[in-house]
Amino acid sequence: MTHLSNTSNQQGTSPMPFGRYTPFVPVDVPDRTWPTKKVDRAPRWLSTDLRDGNQALIDPMTPARKLTMFELLVKMGYKEIEVGFPSASQTDFDFVRKLVEEDRIPDDVQISVLTQAREDLIERTVDSLVGAPRATIHLYNATAPLFQRVVFHVTPDECRNIAVRGTEMVMKYAEERLGGIVGSQDFGYQYSPEIFTQSDTDFALSVCEAVSDVWQPEAGREIILNLPATVEMSTPNTYADQIEYFGRGLTRREHSAISLHPHNDRGTAVAATELALMAGADRVEGCLFGHGERTGNVDLVTLAMNLFSQGIDPQVDLGDIDEVRRTVEYCTNLPVHPRHPYAGDLVYTAFSGSHQDAIKKGLEDLDRQAAEQGVPVGELPWEAPYLPIDPKDVGRTYEAVIRVNSQSGKGGVAYVLKSEHKLDLPRRAQIEFSRVVQQHTDTEGGEITPEEIWSVFRAEYLDRRTPLELDSVHTSSAAGEKDQLTVGVFVDGERQELSGEGNGPIAAFVDAISGLGHDVRVLDYAEHALSAGGDAIAAAYVECAVGEKVLWGVGLDPNIVTASLKAVISAVNRA
Ligand SMILES: CC(=O)SCCNC(=O)CCNC(=O)[C@H](O)C(C)(C)COP(=O)(O)OP(=O)(O)OC[C@H]1O[C@@H](n2cnc3c(N)ncnc32)[C@H](O)[C@@H]1OP(=O)(O)O
Numbered sequence: 160m161t162h163l164s165n166t167s168n169q170q171g172t173s174p175m176p177f178g179r180y181t182p183f184v185p186v187d188v189p190d191r192t193w194p195t196k197k198v199d200r201a202p203r204w205l206s207t208d209l210r211d212g213n214q215a216l217i218d219p220m221t222p223a224r225k226l227t228m229f230e231l232l233v234k235m236g237y238k239e240i241e242v243g244f245p246s247a248s249q250t251d252f253d254f255v256r257k258l259v260e261e262d263r264i265p266d267d268v269q270i271s272v273l274t275q276a277r278e279d280l281i282e283r284t285v286d287s288l289v290g291a292p293r294a295t296i297h298l299y300n301a302t303a304p305l306f307q308r309v310v311f312h313v314t315p316d317e318c319r320n321i322a323v324r325g326t327e328m329v330m331k332y333a334e335e336r337l338g339g340i341v342g343s344q345d346f347g348y349q350y351s352p353e354i355f356t357q358s359d360t361d362f363a364l365s366v367c368e369a370v371s372d373v374w375q376p377e378a379g380r381e382i383i384l385n386l387p388a389t390v391e392m393s394t395p396n397t398y399a400d401q402i403e404y405f406g407r408g409l410t411r412r413e414h415s416a417i418s419l420h421p422h423n424d425r426g427t428a429v430a431a432t433e434l435a436l437m438a439g440a441d442r443v444e445g446c447l448f449g450h451g452e453r454t455g456n457v458d459l460v461t462l463a464m465n466l467f468s469q470g471i472d473p474q475v476d477l478g479d480i481d482e483v484r485r486t487v488e489y490c491t492n493l494p495v496h497p498r499h500p501y502a503g504d505l506v507y508t509a510f511s512g513s514h515q516d517a518i519k520k521g522l523e524d525l526d527r528q529a530a531e532q533g534v535p536v537g538e539l540p541w542e543a544p545y546l547p548i549d550p551k552d553v554g555r556t557y558e559a560v561i562r563v564n565s566q567s568g569k570g571g572v573a574y575v576l577k578s579e580h581k582l583d584l585p586r587r588a589q590i591e592f593s594r595v596v597q598q599h600t601d602t603e604g605g606e607i608t609p610e611e612i613w614s615v616f617r618a619e620y621l622d623r624r625t626p627l628e629l630d631s632v633h634t635s636s637a638a639g640e641k642d643q644l645t646v647g648v649f650v651d652g653e654r655q656e657l658s659g660e661g662n663g664p665i666a667a668f669v670d671a672i673s674g675l676g677h678d679v680r681v682l683d684y685a686e687h688a689l690s691a692g693g694d695a696i697a698a699a700y701v702e703c704a705v706g707e708k709v710l711w712g713v714g715l716d717p718n719i720v721t722a723s724l725k726a727v728i729s730a731v732n733r734a
């Protein structure tokens with residue numbers, strides 16, 4: 160048995176055998192220009208959900224699920240859709256036939272089908288397209304030295320020849336079976352030097368040139384040269400260098416679309432794609448939510464939303480991102496991660512206190528600006544702490560933006576009370592109540608839902624009945640004189656009538672209950688209506704010193720005076 164010894168490094172011996180791995184050797188482009196370029200429009204998109212995405216599923220999609228996915232992609236606005244590998248299985252072949260025979264391909268959509276460079280497979284592939292209004296045939300063979308040596312047992316020339324022969328066969332069968340329409344405006348051809356990232360870039364270029372020599376691209380007869388990062392090999396900049404280098408060396412550039420097909424082995428497919436677009440690529444192939452072989456293809460949703468968040472039209476509709484996610488989850492039978500950019504369950508949610516505080520302030524600031532300018536918030540430029548886009552723009556709501564657990568502070572709790580119950584607690588009351596909630600989360604653990612926050616709030620401030628409960632209130636005041644007040648209160652369940660006087664009803668009430676031995680001083684007071692209109696409920700917040708303790712009370716009542724007195728009672732009962 161071979162035993163791998165640990166590898167030494169400068170620090171000593173590592174438990175990881177890193178010495179087995181060879182650093183990637185990038186193509187040399189010292190005068191690269193892409194780092195200063197900007198992406199200012201969406202590329203041409205091709206969704207390969209029904210091919211690369213489907214071939215990598217534990218349970219490949221049933222025909223019904225394939226159709227659901229196709230319809231989703233069309234509805235979202237994808238104009239190029241790879242619908243399968245018709246020579247792989249009867250299911251794939253039949254699916255293409257279904258689209259063609261049932262006339263399901265909209266006029267502005269180009270389907271695409273993939274084949275290896277093998278005659279029997281090419282013939283079958285072309286047959287699947289008979290009667291199609293338009294389509295692209297996509298041929299591939301691997302150009303990397305490892306594949307030439309280990310998989311195909313060919314020399315570089317023989318490898319190039321596989322691509323050339325394959326292209327000739329596509330043209331031959333298309334002439335025969337499709338009436339010579341391949342190469343017309345509507346029937347296209349695509350070639351991929353598979354494993355482009357691991358290939359010698361000059362060699363991959365020479366194979367593409369040889370394929371183009373056969374195809375003879377010209378105006379109205381484009382060739383798509385698709386340069387896959389079949390396996391992502393290195394940092395995103397190295398892919399961008401390969402793409403710029405390839406584009407510079409390519410002849411007939413104006414009749415060739417340079418296409419990207421990135422995979423995500425290193426977790427940087429999105430970045431690699433964005434840099435490669437800066438390096439001059441025209442087109443991107445990927446899958447919704449990054450499905451596909453191993454770690455997946457580049458994620459089309461993230462790419463599109465990244466453009467959107469920079470003020471660029473993504474050319475696809477993600478206005479109901481949850482619906483897109485649900486459909487993809489149904490078709491693939493795989494869940495989308497809760498932290499998936501833009502679409503995950505948790506990505507518009509803040510749990511931690513300082514984030515919640517900043518988001519709450521940001522959303523309030525937008526509300527204020529909207530009110531000042533008399534426009535809906537949706538018409539204002541988006542700017543909010545911690546939220547790169549407005550969740551509403553993808554059909555998500557603010558409701559779930561802030562969730563509360565033991566990491567949360569006053570901002571989150573206050574946001575929940577305000578958004579769910581219209582209670583706008585004064586700052587010190589927020590701090591006080593967030594400590595109450597903190598005690599709850601520390602004891603119970605986990606998240607506390609808005610319903611639980613409300614029930615803790617009620618129990619703490621609104622529902623205490625002892626020692627005092629207000630039953631009736633009668634006030635009288637004359638100009639220049641102190642307020643006179645008579646109240647009926649239950650004292651530990653027993654009704655009593657009390658009277659007091661003071662500068663205002665609260666002072667008169669404090670005076671009235673002082674006879675019961677309650678030493679109360681009012682330190683701060685705030686009130687607001689919970690809603691507009693004559694029958695609105697008022698909320699009163701009173702900060703009191705009750706004996707030695709300083710604490711808040713809250714009262715709700717249609718009558719503002721009664722609400723204030725209830726707030727004082729709330730503080731006394733809490734004390
Ligand atoms: C990176 C990618 O995602 S590429 C797309 C990959 N997707 C798929 O493979 C899914 C669909 N494929 C299939 O169902 C099958 O591979 C089929 C039906 C197309 C072919 O099946 P089989 O005939 O059994 O061949 P198999 O899958 O084992 O392919 C290997 C053979 O094809 C050759 N081959 C592989 N790729 C290519 C290619 N692009 N062009 C020409 N020959 C190729 C291999 O060298 C090997 O040949 P050998 O048997 O002489 O050694």
Ligand SMILES: CC(C)C(=O)C(=O)O
Nearest residue numbers: 299351353387389420
């Ligand atoms: C066939 C090619 C484009 C492919 O799927 C890949 O290289 O990942």
